[in-house]
Amino acid sequence: MKRALPFLLALCACSLRDPRVGSPPCTSTAQCDRPSVCFLGECRGHSSALTLVAAEIRPANDSPLGVLQQPGIDLRTSVLNDFRLVPPLVDGGTVMQAPDVGTTAAPVAGALITFTDHAPGIPDRAQQITARTDNGGIFSSVRLPQGTWDVLVQPPAPLPPYRPATLSTAAPALSLTLPRVGSLTQFQAALLLSDGGPLPGAAVTAVNVTGETLSATTTALADGGFSLYLPPGTSSYALQVGPPSDLDGGTPFPAAALDPLPNYDNLLPTAPSISVTLPPTATLGGKVSDATGAPVAAAHVYARSDGMPWSLSRSTTTAADGTYALLLRAGNYVVEAAPAATADGSGPAVSGEIGISVTAAVTSLQLTCPNKVFGYGLIVSPGGSNVSANYQVTATRLADRLLTARTASSTPTNSSGLWHIIADPGRYRLEVVPPADSGLPRKIVQIELLPQTVPAEILLPLIVLSPPLTVGGTVHGAPPGGVDAPVANATVSFYALDANGHGILLGSSATDSKGLYKAILPDVAQPLAAVIGR
Numbered sequence: 001m002k003r004a005l006p007f008l009l010a011l012c013a014c015s016l017r018d019p020r021v022g023s024p025p026c027t028s029t030a031q032c033d034r035p036s037v038c039f040l041g042e043c044r045g046h047s048s049a050l051t052l053v054a055a056e057i058r059p060a061n062d063s064p065l066g067v068l069q070q071p072g073i074d075l076r077t078s079v080l081n082d083f084r085l086v087p088p089l090v091d092g093g094t095v096m097q098a099p100d101v102g103t104t105a106a107p108v109a110g111a112l113i114t115f116t117d118h119a120p121g122i123p124d125r126a127q128q129i130t131a132r133t134d135n136g137g138i139f140s141s142v143r144l145p146q147g148t149w150d151v152l153v154q155p156p157a158p159l160p161p162y163r164p165a166t167l168s169t170a171a172p173a174l175s176l177t178l179p180r181v182g183s184l185t186q187f188q189a190a191l192l193l194s195d196g197g198p199l200p201g202a203a204v205t206a207v208n209v210t211g212e213t214l215s216a217t218t219t220a221l222a223d224g225g226f227s228l229y230l231p232p233g234t235s236s237y238a239l240q241v242g243p244p245s246d247l248d249g250g251t252p253f254p255a256a257a258l259d260p261l262p263n264y265d266n267l268l269p270t271a272p273s274i275s276v277t278l279p280p281t282a283t284l285g286g287k288v289s290d291a292t293g294a295p296v297a298a299a300h301v302y303a304r305s306d307g308m309p310w311s312l313s314r315s316t317t318t319a320a321d322g323t324y325a326l327l328l329r330a331g332n333y334v335v336e337a338a339p340a341a342t343a344d345g346s347g348p349a350v351s352g353e354i355g356i357s358v359t360a361a362v363t364s365l366q367l368t369c370p371n372k373v374f375g376y377g378l379i380v381s382p383g384g385s386n387v388s389a390n391y392q393v394t395a396t397r398l399a400d401r402l403l404t405a406r407t408a409s410s411t412p413t414n415s416s417g418l419w420h421i422i423a424d425p426g427r428y429r430l431e432v433v434p435p436a437d438s439g440l441p442r443k444i445v446q447i448e449l450l451p452q453t454v455p456a457e458i459l460l461p462l463i464v465l466s467p468p469l470t471v472g473g474t475v476h477g478a479p480p481g482g483v484d485a486p487v488a489n490a491t492v493s494f495y496a497l498d499a500n501g502h503g504i505l506l507g508s509s510a511t512d513s514k515g516l517y518k519a520i521l522p523d524v525a526q527p528l529a530a531v532i533g534r
Contacts, residue, residue: 051076053494053506053521054122057083057475060489064479066145069121073494075521079469085477085487089144093174095133095153100182107137108178111155118148118166122495122503144169153178157216160184160206160229183232190224191241194277198224202261202276205240206230219244238266241276262310262329278329282358285325286365288318288337290348295322296369299339302402306332306355332357336402337367345409345422346372349451352425353400373449376420377460379413379432381440382467386417392433393419397426421460425451432463441468441507441522466522471507474515486515494521 054071066088073081095113096105111133120126131139146169153162153176162178187206191199200222206215214237215228230237242263258278267274284303288296299318305311308331318324318337337351348369356365379387395408408423432443443465452458475492478484493508509519 053496054503055081055083056122056125056493056495057085058491058493059085059475059477059487063487063490065477065487066143067127068145069117069125069127071121075469075471079471080473081471082473083475083492084484085475085490086146087478087480088146089169089172090141091144091172091174092131092139092141093176094137095139095155095176095178096137097155097159097178098180100180105177107133107135108155108159109133109135109137111137111139111153113139113142113176114152114154115142115144115149115167116152117145118150123497124502125495144172146170151176154216158218158227158229160215160231161213162231179232181229185230185232185234186227187230188225188227189272189274191220191226192224192273192275194275198222199241199258199261199276199278200224201244201258202241203244204228206234206237207240207266208237238268239274240265241267241274260312260314260327260329262305262308262312264310280330280361282328282330282360283325283362284328284333284335284356284358284365285323285362286367287322288324288339288351288367288369289322290339290369291371295320296337296339296348297322299324299337299369301326301335301337301367303328303333303335304402305329306334308332328358330359334401335365335367336400337369338403338406339369349373349424350403350406350426352451353402370425370451371455373423373425373452374421374455374457375423375449375460376418376457377463379417379419379443379463379465381465384464387413387434387438387440387465388417389413389415390435391417391419391438393421394431394433395421395423396429396431397424398429400426420457423449425449430463432465434465439468439520440465441520442505443522444504469521469523470518471521472509472516472518475511475517476515486513487511488513488515490515490517492517492519494519 051074053073053075054069055073057068059065064087065085068083068085070083095108095111097108098105113131115129117126127145129142129144131142133139149167151164151167155178159178164176167173191202193199200220202220203217204220204226205213205217206228207213214230214234218226218228220226240263243261264276288299288301290296297318297320300315301318301324302315303326304313312329314326314328316324316326334353334355336353339348349372351367351369354367379391381387389412391413393410393412395410397406397408399405406424408421408428410421411419413419427446427448430445430447434440434442443463445463447461471494475487475490476484477487488511490511491508492511494506495503496506498504507519507521509517511517
């Protein structure tokens with residue numbers, strides 16, 4: 001039976017008011033009622049529903065000007081906002097090692113330097129720039145937009161990472177000197193199994209209470225022994241122990257009897273011998289089938305530990321008869337099967353997460369992949385009329401504990417405003433992008449598609465596009481040694497923050513030859529969520 005459950009409104013940071021309507025024509029701001037302004041031939045008032053937003057302005061790749069992120073733009077005050085770009089800091093530097101004896105510092109070759117925006121205007125869009133030193137300890141010029149930057153220097157092992165003071169582009173200090181080797185805190189210990197035997201081949205890293213690395217990663221020797229160098233004066237730290245990064249999840253472990261080796265987080269180094277409890281190995285196996293009971297070949301099967309004092313993730317692919325086997329450690333897991341994608345988006349869907357306790361030497365788990373969800377829906381304009389053709393709809397299944405985000409198969413709207421989707425069950429982020437000449441903003445909603453017991457196309461909730469809010473202004477800036485002038489071909493993007501602090505793209509525009517931009521934003525709160533039932 002086709003039906004649509006009511007929308008569930010999601011929390012958001014923007015307040016909801018009456019939509020803004022009307023844009024009288026004008027040639028100057030004097031013709032507009034205050035506080036409206038004249039922009040591109042229309043009197044533009046402030047936003048009536050969309051409040052604080054952030055903007056990111058990116059000049060063309062060959063521009064001598066830097067990227068700008070500007071938070072806290074209040075569209076209730078004005079929709080006219082100008083942005084001034086400034087040249088970035090373009091400079092190189094050195095990484096040297098302070099000597100234990102004498103006064104001559106030695107160059108550090110192969111060090112990786114990472115600059116991270118200390119106070120990004122959009123929290124999850126922090127800019128990050130990297131460089132690496134040559135044999136003389138020199139790293140070439142980096143382009144740092146004006147502001148403050150956190151600096152991380154990762155020299156070759158066994159030296160620990162170095163974090164100098166926050167760098168300001170107003171007074172840059174790019175001659176970086178690592179502390180003397182003799183001043184470093186050294187820790188030596190041995191990794192032992194609970195029965196007293198060694199744990200060779202394990203990767204060991206020291207971290208602080210926030211999980212920030214304090215040492216380079218080292219590998220335990222045949223007798224379990226290892227040595228770490230930490231920053232000077234380090235007194236409080238913990239160890240993370242696990243398999244080498246290139247061996248996690250498949251490649252045979254150096255000591256086959258220890259494969260697979262889980263990751264052990266926050267083992268306090270309180271003794272020269274650190275005991276690690278390693279659960280016995282156990283095989284999880286079974287068969288992946290579709291809704292009719294037919295085997296599903298080439299499906300990926302993922303397992304991840306759940307609620308254990310260690311973490312372990314493994315994956316495999318089913319054979320032609322749908323069977324699979326995963327070598328794990330005894331414990332609790334969540335498991336999920338994901339069939340291979342098909343060109344038309346059909347075929348069986350992902351199984352969903354299934355919890356299981358793996359205790360016996362061989363534990364069986366049969367996985368069933370249900371039918372895909374087939375749906376159709378209608379998109380209407382702010383006034384309630386059906387939209388026309390070629391409104392693009394992107395449907396992205398949000399990541400769960402085992403699967404990363406997956407894109408569903410969806411169609412653009414037809415001439416009646418109808419669109420269709422073939423998708424796995426799960427929670428989706430839908431993004432509707434109108435044609436450029438429509439004058440309407442993009443729309444973002446969330447829906448949850450539940451498994452369908454009957455393989456029939458279901459009706460999805462109505463998607464109503466938001467009232468448009470036209471924002472505009474100019475982008476200008478002065479290159480080094482030049483005069484202030486309009487910036488052409490810059491991209492101006494506006495973001496709102498969701499309840500989790502993630503940036504949601506509301507709309508963007510490129511500047512013309514006069515530095516002018518005009519972006520269409522949704523003049524409503526964001527976002528909207530719905531649940532689609534059986």
